[in-house]
Amino acid sequence: MSTSHARRSTRDEQDRIALLQGTLDLLILRTLRLGPAHGHAIVKAIESGSDDVLLVEQGSLYPALHRLIERGWITFDEGTSENNRRAKFYRLTAKGRKQLDIETSRWEKLSSAIARILRPAPQG
């Protein structure tokens, strides 16, 4: 058990990638598309969804959530978490759903553009 922990810890330091500026918003929106979730669940979903490759500084989630509320893309309901704490369950708004589509296609364009530059297709 403790060895596995040690291995993970190494991976933390070496292989995990810090999030690109602005991508956290996109990931939150994507996560919430699957249904309402509270803060911790969102972090975990992002981490596990990326096969633990992406490193989310967990605290930075909250400013991002507030930013998204401010923009009207998500909203929240008061509820109780699994460990019986008062928690906020965040969910996507209609506007947020539309924004997710926009951001997704933008991201795809960006990543394919970067991919083309990094690995140019063999010239005919």
Add this chain to the structure above:
Amino acid sequence: MPAMWRKLFGGAWRRRALEGLDEEIRAHLEQEVDVNVARGMSVEEARRRARIAFGNIALVHEDSRAAWKWSWQEHLRQDIRYALRTLRKSPGFTAVAMLTLALGIGANTAIFTLIDALMLRALPVPSAGQLLQVSMTPGDARESQLSESLSYPVVRALADQRDVFAGVGGFSTFTFDAGPPDNVRRVDGAFVTGGFFEAMGVVPVAGRLLAREDDEVGTPLVAVITDGYWERAFARDPAIIGQPYRVNGRAVSIVGVTPPGFTGAHVGWTADITFAVSAVAQVRPELVTLLGPGNIWLRVLARPRAGVSVDQAAEALRLRWPELSQAAIAPTFTAERRAGIASARFTLRPGSTGWTNLRDLFRQPLYVLMTLVGLVMLIACANVAGLLLARGIARRKEIAIRLALGAGRGRVVQQLFTESVMLSLGSAALGLYVAQFLSRSLVDFLATGPLRLAFDLAMTWHVLGFMVALSLATAVLFGLAPAWQATARTPVDALKATSGIPPRGWLLPCVVTAQVALCLVLLVGAGLFIQTLRSLQSLDTGFQHQGVLLVDVAGQRPQRFYEDALEVVRSIPGVLSASVATNTPLSGAGWSEKVTIDGVTQEREPSFLAVSPQYFQTLQTPILRGRDFTAGDDGSAVRVAIVNETFGRRYFARRDPIGSHFMASVAKPSVDLEIVGIVSDVIGNSLRAAPPATVYVPYFQVQVMSQNFSSLQVRVNGPAAPITDAIRRELQPRMRGTPVEVRSLTAQVDSASVRERLVTSLATGLGAVALVLAAIGLYGLLAYSVASRTREIGIRVALGANPLGVIALVLRQGARLALAGIAIGIVAAAAFSRLVDGMLFGLSPLDPATFVGVSLLLATIACLASCIPARRAMRVDPIISIRAE
């Protein structure tokens, strides 16, 4: 939540989103701990790792808050709450600052209210912006001889151009005697041309207004009244519409009432009763010539037809005038005058603010006053800035802590500035009362002058906007610099500084110097105006106004009436003498004639007055040689005249005027007059002008139109009130249908200097306020400086400085500031006083006595203001002051 909703109630929503963030984070951490523990970590390790994974909790709080883009409104709300708390904590500072500013803002607003009422406010008519004032320049005249008055036929000709103008209205003010015979009142009114109300576009509240059909000779006599008069005289009784009412002894039918707020187009004059011009023939038959082309007496406002531009209207008039002008030319005109009128040019200028002769009279005084109150405002700002600077220094630790905790400098400046804005807005609210009171008093004061004014002084948007802008500008003036300086030091410096080290700000001394300089400018202005008024009041006018009553007996009356009236008045106990004359000094009216001496008609026309016996005795104008008129100087005797010294000097320099003859057309044709006496020079209609050459002719020997403005002069001994009553009682039965108006000659003389008195009393008051403010400013600075140098002074005393040296230390600091201020002020005052040269009398704008006197006064006050802090410095006990650290 819809965006709109969020915007409005952003605060509440924000609180809800941020609320429980603490708990949310705690829950988050616990969940992470649970996960970690489930992975096999010890609880302690799990907690540690959860913390690491989460990051800086305080920063998360801060960033979450920041994510909300705290709007400026919210910053503002925070700042306002903080500012209110801070201001409440130092009530002394707040009270002094607010009173100072309220005084300044109030005075400025009061003057601006007058400027607004007189010059800026549009007439209360629909689309006032469309109105044009029509003035005319005769073809042979220079552009500067533009006449704002037009003759009745010209106005009618303009009004007939229906394709150009929707309405053209000429108007002129008059007074009427109105009411039932037993209760006749003098009422302000006007004559207007038939198109007047059409041009104004106002809608009656009752009945109808005058129309073009009413302005024809031979139509029934009708009038409209104002809403205010309807209220005062008829208690808004609708039944009076169409009923006959007596005006100037004629039955007049009141056909309608103008809407509330509308008092005619002559600003400052409430035309309660308005007639069509054609009614002159019935209401004032002696003035019937006003209907002809020879009299130019109507001011004109026109409203172009929709779609006609100002240029098009002007062009149309230019093209049509040569033809139209025929109506405006009388056959008796000289060929020159005919040509001048036929080739006259019209000028169309914006007329939305109506017309008033007051503008020309009061424009300069009001601008001067505006400048003076502006100076007071600057001094008040400087004072409050000084207070704030001192406070900023006292608060430097608080500010340093806020800066150290990470508040941006801009944010702290913003906060301090909010305090200033709160102060000035609070003061503006107070200033509102000051302004209302002041502007009311100003109008009352002006009403003692020759011109009656009726102003609606209700707050308008102009005034309110001015006030808000002013208070914000003052906040910038007195608030920004202190805030900047207060935040200028680095937190470390400020925290290290102990109370004993004097802050070496340059701003505070500058402010005090500026105050002294501004104060000097104001005091020089006040001094110059005081001297001007004094020279005007001590002027040898050639008569004694004290103890003389004037009784208005205008109108055409038989000679018998005057003889009879004089007889009964002279018999009233307490009456020393009484006379009747066509005019009195400084009345504003005048009559001049050409005279022919030795067959040569003189170019300059002397003034003429027709006076009865006892006139010179009543006015106490010395008869230098010859005799007064007597009862024998009537139509049956040799025609005689009395002349003044100037007349004698000008025309009879080489011989004795007494017994000499000259020709004058006192009554047509010219008659020969024999000079029987010479009197002292008496001032004419202006205190500032030299006495005009004057000819007095016997009242009962002439028949002139000027007799319409005649008055009785009554010299009384003792209190005037009972004699006034007696005069009313005796004369009223002889003057049926006219109110007997009795006033004092003193009031008439005072009214001639109303502008000077207004400016002088205000400038003096403002100068006193400025002096007090500047003294407080200097005192405050020195007191503060002494307080913060207590330790230094203590050490000096301990090292053997003598008390006088300590006093000198403080006095020197005060003197340096005051002298610098005085020097700058003298230069500024010299520049400023040149601008008011035209308003001065009897002294130069650089009058050395005034400049020296004011400088000495300021120096003395500065010395006094320095004395108290200096004494305090002298009493510093070295032991206590050093131990205090």
